[in-house]
Amino acid sequence: MPEPDRDMALDDRELRAARGLAVAGDWAAARDIVATAGADWERRGLRLKVLAEAAPQDAGGWLDAWLLDAPDDPIAVTLNAAALSDRAGKARGAAPAAQTSEEQFRSFAELSERSHAEAVRALTLAPDDPMPCTILLGSMFAVRDQRGAFREVLAEARRRDRYNFDAHWTAVNFQCEKWFGSHRAMFDLARETASEAPAGSGVTMLPLFAHLEYAMRQYCWGKVSRDGLINCRRYFQRDDVQRELDACVTKWRSPGPPVHARALVCENWLAVAYALSGRRDECAAVFGRIGPYVASHVWAYFFGSTVGGFVANWKWANRVR
Structure with missing residues (x-):
């Protein structure tokens, strides 16, 4: 059988190469690989997520250098929001709530809050990109009562890209019983989206x-x-x-x-x-x-x-x- 490959970049070889250059310090390679996706929002979102996972947590790395050089670059700001979201998810871990420590929950909430703030900024800087909406939806997992804001953000994501995969996948997760919804709410959203x-x-x-x-x-x-x-x-x-x-x-x-x-x-x-x-x-x-x-x-x-x-x-x- 083929050797299993868990790289989030999957079969996007150009993305793998650009990520390698970025990690080596060439943040322009990260900017360019996202930009070349154009209005293919799904491809753009995947590239942002992969680069977010590769972004350094320590100050002074390639993403910080990019933001210092171009603080209002919509790609850089969106990527920073995505990187904070990625760190929040890793801080919490994948275990059920009963198996998650208070420290994990605190780190999850703090990083999600920072991700939320950056995503709000990205909404204005990137007015057509649905990725900031997806990141905002993700930040809501750290706060229990976000149902009103959830509907508003999902509506904005749909305005930007009606059937965006990442936004709806995140929304279906939010609506599932293990998070803040129910089996019925999860199936209703999934089926409504799929049917339309x-x-x-x-x-x-x-x-x-x-x-x-x-x-x-x-x-x-x-x-x-x-x-x-x-x-x-x-x-x-x-x-x-x-x-x-x-x-x-x-x-x-x-x-x-x-x-x-x-x-x-x-x-x-x-x-x-x-x-x-x-x-x-x-x-x-x-x-x-x-x-x-x-x-x-x-x-x-x-x-x-x-x-x-x-x-x-x-x-x-x-x-x-």
């Missing part, structure tokens, strides 16, 4: 993501177990879940092979869903399209490890012992 979106758009796969979130929360919350996995498999094999899975895939792929920047994320969701459904041949076909790119943490929901789940199910799908 044009065929081929990545958001048409959000109901599938909602099913993965539902199964994890109901059967594997806080601990992966044999019984939990059995229940997840039973859930995904239900006729109604299978019908919605197939409808999502049909609408997503009907214009032809997806080319949007988050296509590999959706392909990973689909591979997980086919694995849980027991649809081995279809799962193998999806792995053939994925190649080495482990593009979603959803594998860990059901199999305990992101890479471990990817590898084990690749072997199952391809009948490799």
Whole structure:
């Protein structure tokens, strides 16, 4: 099998090269790779997220040098907001609230607040880019009662890019039961967005993501177990879940092979869903399209490890012992 590749840049080789140059001190390479995405907001958002993860936490790094040279550069300000958001998420960690310390929560809140402030500035400096809205939505995870602001920010993201994948994916997460919503709110938002979106758009796969979130929360919350996995498999094999899975895939792929920047994320969701459904041949076909790119943490929901789940199910799908 291919060596699993967890790099957030996925198959964007130009982005990988630009990130290497930026880390070596050439912040202009980071600016240029984002700028060349133009109004492909999904590609631009992916590049900002990848560069944000690579931004140094210590003062005096390449991002600070960029901001010192061009303090109102909309790309630099948006990237700084995204970098603070990335640090906030890492500070909190991925464990359930009961397994998260007070110090982790404090760091999460502080960094989210700083990210929020920078994203507000980016809203004005980059009036068409939906990425500042996505970052603002992300900052709301640190504060419990943000439902009014949530609706306003999502509306602004939609004004900028009606079916933006990152904004809606973040919003569906916000509405899920493990955060500030419910199973019904999560499914309602995912299905409404998917039904209105044009065929081929990545958001048409959000109901599938909602099913993965539902199964994890109901059967594997806080601990992966044999019984939990059995229940997840039973859930995904239900006729109604299978019908919605197939409808999502049909609408997503009907214009032809997806080319949007988050296509590999959706392909990973689909591979997980086919694995849980027991649809081995279809799962193998999806792995053939994925190649080495482990593009979603959803594998860990059901199999305990992101890479471990990817590898084990690749072997199952391809009948490799």
